[in-house]
Amino acid sequence: MKDVLRIECSRRNLQQVRDFVRGFLSRRSVPELLINQVVLAVDEVVANFIIHANGEDEHQFIDLELVVDGRVLSVEIADNGDTIFLPAPHSAPDLPEYIRQGRKGGTGMALVNRLMDRVEFFTRDHHTVCHLSKHLV
Template structure:
């Protein structure tokens, strides 16, 4: 089953996205820790897109799809009209540099990569599509 949610790019909608993801994942009988990790990963991507790619412009939208597949969960975040992010060129920051420079951000994508089993970004029909998967054990 695919669970679908669409929101405009307003910062306040990040709370609604987290609530949507939480409800879907709790229905999959995941542990609270797994739910929280996956909500964090989706929130990080959506936050970056809403805040940095679209500057909180409500004229833009994100679509979030969550699909329970055999042994894994597929998350798709579909972003229309944003600049393409080439994840293959992403260089993970060194934690020591972030601490030394007292930066407040810069670890979101690193966390996403550590939480998810796969993270891919593609362009299809003039849309950026973030696809992330997480293997799950059936209970």
């Protein structure tokens, strides 16, 4: 089972992304906890693509593809901008130090890595692609 969505690179489209992922998984009787985890992870990656990779340029777009094969969900998020966005590998952030410094941001991809079973960034045809997977058991 597969579904696709294309959005412009604007933060105002994040709710549409969350609704799309939630609806796709709800129709497959996925437990609510897993739905929430996947929605949060996809939202974070898409927001990073919109803000960091594409500078909220509404002339650019992002494609999402959701596929369930058996009990495994695969999510592919691909942008069509000219900037390659490959986040550096993340170790677990030092949260007490972040709080002490008053830092905002910088923990999203660490969260995505904890929520999903697999997180991969790569390039295809000079565009950035993120592949996420999660066992839906």
